[in-house]
Amino acid sequence: MEPFFNFSVITDNFTYFMIGRFPHxxxxxxxxxxxxxxxxxxxxxxxxxxxxxxxxxxFPAVRYPALAFINLVRGMPLLMVIFWMYFLMPALFGxxxxxxxxxxxxxxxxxxxxxxxxxxxxxxIPKGQTEAALSxxxxxxQVMLYIVLPQGLRNMIPSFVNQFVxxxxxxxxxxxxxxxxxxxxxxxxxxxxxxxxxEIFVFIALIYFILCYAFTSxxxxxxxxxxxxxxx
Amino acid sequence: xxxxxxxxxxxxxxxxxxWLLSGLLMTLKLSALSIVLAFLLGLLIAVMxxxxxxxxxxIAHAYLEFFRNTPLLVQIFFWYFxxxxxxxxxxxxxxxxxxxxxxxxxIALTIYTSAFIAEDIRSGVLSIPKEQMEAARSxxxxxxxxxxxxxxxxxxxxxxxxxVNQFLNLAKNSSLAMTIGVMEMTYQARQVESYTxxxxxxxxxxTVVYLVLSIVITSLVNLYNEKVLNVHKAA
Numbered sequence: 001m002e003p004f005f006n007f008s009v010i011t012d013n014f015t016y017f018m019i020g021r022f023p024h025x026x027x028x029x030x031x032x033x034x035x036x037x038x039x040x041x042x043x044x045x046x047x048x049x050x051x052x053x054x055x056x057x058x059f060p061a062v063r064y065p066a067l068a069f070i071n072l073v074r075g076m077p078l079l080m081v082i083f084w085m086y087f088l089m090p091a092l093f094g095x096x097x098x099x100x101x102x103x104x105x106x107x108x109x110x111x112x113x114x115x116x117x118x119x120x121x122x123x124x125i126p127k128g129q130t131e132a133a134l135s136x137x138x139x140x141x142q143v144m145l146y147i148v149l150p151q152g153l154r155n156m157i158p159s160f161v162n163q164f165v166x167x168x169x170x171x172x173x174x175x176x177x178x179x180x181x182x183x184x185x186x187x188x189x190x191x192x193x194x195x196x197x198x199e200i201f202v203f204i205a206l207i208y209f210i211l212c213y214a215f216t217s218x219x220x221x222x223x224x225x226x227x228x229x230x231x232x
Numbered sequence: 233x234x235x236x237x238x239x240x241x242x243x244x245x246x247x248x249x250x251w252l253l254s255g256l257l258m259t260l261k262l263s264a265l266s267i268v269l270a271f272l273l274g275l276l277i278a279v280m281x282x283x284x285x286x287x288x289x290x291i292a293h294a295y296l297e298f299f300r301n302t303p304l305l306v307q308i309f310f311w312y313f314x315x316x317x318x319x320x321x322x323x324x325x326x327x328x329x330x331x332x333x334x335x336x337x338x339i340a341l342t343i344y345t346s347a348f349i350a351e352d353i354r355s356g357v358l359s360i361p362k363e364q365m366e367a368a369r370s371x372x373x374x375x376x377x378x379x380x381x382x383x384x385x386x387x388x389x390x391x392x393x394x395x396v397n398q399f400l401n402l403a404k405n406s407s408l409a410m411t412i413g414v415m416e417m418t419y420q421a422r423q424v425e426s427y428t429x430x431x432x433x434x435x436x437x438x439t440v441v442y443l444v445l446s447i448v449i450t451s452l453v454n455l456y457n458e459k460v461l462n463v464h465k466a467a
Contacts, residue, residue: 005317077405077418077442079418080439083418083435169304170303172303176411198316201306204306205306208303209301209302212301
């Protein structure tokens with residue numbers, strides 16, 4: 001009798017699960033998942049910082065468009081954002097690689113969420129700091145850049161790590177436009193072998209879990225490490 | 233710029249309008265069913281998570297960590313493609329007759345969301361002063377009865393806003409059900425796009441639907457916060 005679970009499908013395709021056809025072909029699998037997550041995370045850090053600062057600007061003409069954009073994106077499912085990008089990017093820029101389309105969609109989506117973290121971080125810095133800095137003659141931009149942000153960003157680190165965890169999970173949606181990250185690789189192998197869906201999906205769930213859990217734990221540890229700064 | 237002729241009439245009437253409308257109804261049906269089940273399951277997990285029995289607490293903890301740290305899409309695929317091996321034959325037969333796509337999506341959404349709801353309920357419970365539990369226990373209530381009559385009724389009241397937000401997340405997450413062929417909002421928008429090549433109009437329609445849903449729900453939460461919980465947003 002055949003064994004109930006057959007994990008040979010995992011061991012046979014292990015390299016493919018991990019890095020796709022790399023180095024002889026494009027990167028795929030876990031490698032591509034991490035690549036998408038890291039690149040989108042770095043880009044959305046800056047995107048979120050800019051959007052966050054715009055959304056608390058003194059000028060309504062700057063503030064309201066930024067808030068409208070943030071709420072628009074936060075009201076949409078990520079899948080919808082991916083379809084929009086998939087549809088709009090070629091219309092605007094001609095041919096765009098699928099990887100870049102997905103990075104663009106993930107960046108827009110995550111920036112909107114990051115901007116809220118940035119605002120919360122800035123608002124967490126006591127008003128007295130801003131007032132003291134202004135009274136020493138710094139301009140409001142210098143106050144933000146040299147006084148508020150350096151302290152605020154430090155408190156935001158755990159939330160940023162949590163966003164990165166969300167990003168790792170969100171990259172699985174890249175599957176829908178044919179980007180060969182981990183979930184896509186899994187469905188590919190599942191379609192080819194037909195017989196081991198349970199093994200395959202449990203395996204990739206575990207991989208995602210290990211990646212995400214590691215970063216979730218890091219974020220909790222950082223939160224503990226950084227919490228002394230809330231003492232003031 | 234874009235060389236594109238807009239034709240909004242295709243989505244405001246006729247066949248394609250009906251498709252989009254049926255998509256919206258499917259999204260609402262899937263989300264409504266899943267949120268009710270997820271709330272009940274989340275409540276159970278939250279109570280287990282706070283239990284004094286170590287194995288029970290540990291099981292709930294593992295459940296929370298596992299389902300919160302794996303992508304919803306993978307969970308949907310697992311239930312759709314991979315669950316037949318671990319489910320009893322009776323259930324498999326029943327599912328195959330009743331349309332497995334919807335059931336798989338509902339199961340995945342329920343379990344995924346229940347993990348988040350359990351944490352919301354737990355923080356609601358933790359915000360109730362500890363003395364309430366102590367008083368209830370010394371009055372002779374068991375742990376479960378104290379939860380049922382004293383703690384949870386108060387905790388749920390505070391937990392309603394995050395729960396409603398979870399409903400909103402669930403409605404957005406239900407778009408992933410299209411990947412296994414559930415004909416919900418995003419599926420229908422995609423469908424209209426591929427039949428008419430009018431992607432701009434179709435995606436706009438779906439986006440507007442999601443936005444209206446989120447604006448309505450967010451306003452309701454703000455109203456509840458103000459009128460019932462007397463929390464006012466800091467200016």
